Amino acid sequence: MSYIEIRNIFKIFGPDPKSALELAKAGSDKDEILAATGHTVGLHDVSLSIExxxxxxxxxxxxxxxxxxxxxxxxxxxPTAGEVSFGGxxxxxxxxxxxxxxxxxxxxxxxxxxxxxxxxxxxxxxxxxxxxxxxxxxxxxxxxxxxxxxxxxxxxxxxxxxxxxxxxxxxxxxxxxxxxxxxxxxxxxxxxxxxxxxxxxxxxxxxxxxxxxxxxxxxxxxxxxxxxxxxxxxxxxxxxxxxxxxxxxxxxxxxxxxxxxxxxxxxNRGRVLRAKSIMQPITGPDDGMQSTGTRNIAADTRLEDILPLVLQSDDVILVHGHDTTPIGRITKKQVIDALSSETYDSYLAEL
Ligand SMILES: Nc1ncnc2c1ncn2[C@@H]1O[C@H](COP(=O)(O)OP(=O)(O)O)[C@@H](O)[C@H]1O
Ligand SMILES: [Mg+2]
The missing domain is CATH 3.40.50.300 (P-loop containing nucleotide triphosphate hydrolases)
Structure with missing residues (x-):
């Protein structure tokens, strides 16, 4: 169980929330419930676990x-219905x-x-x-x-x-x-x-x-x-x-x-996405061997910082985790494909 647990919360605002709750549970959405009953749906069956x-x-x-x-x-x-707990x-x-x-x-x-x-x-x-x-x-x-x-x-x-x-x-x-x-x-x-x-x-x-x-x-x-x-x-x-x-x-x-x-x-995808989000994972020791000798970056490196590296050559870039063991690899094409064309263009303009 997570630290904060929100379970199937419904919150209906208005004088008779229980009647509107039935409609919500039967699948009516916020607009339909407002039109039919004058009640406002604040939350509709929300469940979340927060660590x-x-x-x-x-x-x-x-x-x-x-x-x-x-x-x-x-x-x-x-809530009109549902449960909320902290640490159980x-x-x-x-x-x-x-x-x-x-x-x-x-x-x-x-x-x-x-x-x-x-x-x-x-x-x-x-x-x-x-x-x-x-x-x-x-x-x-x-x-x-x-x-x-x-x-x-x-x-x-x-x-x-x-x-x-x-x-x-x-x-x-x-x-x-x-x-x-x-x-x-x-x-x-x-x-x-x-x-x-x-x-x-x-x-x-x-x-x-x-x-x-x-x-x-x-x-x-x-x-x-x-x-x-x-x-x-x-x-x-x-x-x-x-x-x-x-x-x-x-x-x-x-x-x-x-x-x-x-x-x-x-x-700005270059700022959000990191090496680990787009890399192709290395599956085993033999697999990793094929890519030795190429450049090496940390898994958390942002695409905006990887782009200048891949543009210089067509080499595969190795991605490493907390130590220096390669955990994945990245190609120029993967980086460019992961960026939107706007982001890519604006980076090129800056380089
Ligand atoms: N006290 C309230 N009485 C009636 N309707 C409310 C009340 N509080 C929120 N609502 C309605 O519930 C919906 C969600 O509101 P709210 O949680 O404030 O949205 P947000 O914070 O995302 O802007 C809105 O339609 C809002 O009008
Ligand atoms: Mg608000």
Missing amino acids: QGETFVVMGLSGSGKSTLIRHLNRLID EDILSMDIPTLNAFRRKRLGMVFQRFGLLPHRNVMDNVAYGLEIQGQPRKTREAAASKWIERVGLAGYETKFPDQLSGGMQQRVGLARALATDPEVLLMDEAFSALDPLIRSDMQDELMKLQTELHKTIVFITHDLDEALKIGDRIAILKDGKLIQVGRPEEIVLHPADDYVQAFTRDV
Whole structure:
């Protein structure tokens, strides 16, 4: 069993959700149910398993059910039907005090609009969760200082939110969420309000923190590039239904349907795909021998970095894993075929 288990969740908004639930279970979709009953389908039979330590991204257009899904994880809302558990614990059967303790101790949340307390300075905002937990001032300020420094805001402890840029405010939001050392970080469009460059910095920052922290992160975005950049796995929602779950390269190479395909069309494939996603695996020692003497790259190398190498010659390139043992091989044709023609052209223009 995975750390977070979401099982057959339906969420119907409206005065009589149970009646609409029957229609949903019988196969009616969101538009049909709205037309027939006036009820809105938020989620339609969604099941997901999220592993401990992974960055799990939920992606979809506005109204597809992303926020509704994340609100089931902190139980801000209860499902019309279905189950949600953390580490084998059913959160839907928790009483209010248990649920409050669960939220305070095990979850950290980062919101799109930052959600900082305007009359508290950076230190007191970051220490807020620890204060709620009843930690003494010294303990919480020590922890808060550590996280303020970690997110690059040392020196800003006594500033107030309105004295900070959007990017800095969201760093405070991140530090505040991390200060209680939660198991799970829930981030609902946390970077969506930021300017592109700042946003990219925050994505890098989060990924850097994550290589050290190994939190379970559930990150919501409507932006596929963001999803592909930071997600270990990505779930794609449409009209409340789960359309596809997969690693970034699976989503790009094998979109489940036209909806996903439409998202992936403009993706920079050279940046998403890596040697290991397109290589032809080497099946045994004899097989590997045939390719000795050629060039060698790591399995994680991105196609954008492989392209200049393959263009220089027609040699096969060997791909190696964590040690130097070859695990696969790549040809020029495979690299070019895996890139979209737009990506390929733009790389050629840069070279
Ligand atoms: N409290 C609510 N009452 C009625 N409908 C809601 C409520 N919350 C969300 N919805 C509807 O559920 C669907 C999914 O919404 P939401 O989860 O907010 O989407 P997203 O976060 O992907 O933009 C939308 O059609 C939305 O209008
Ligand atoms: Mg939302």
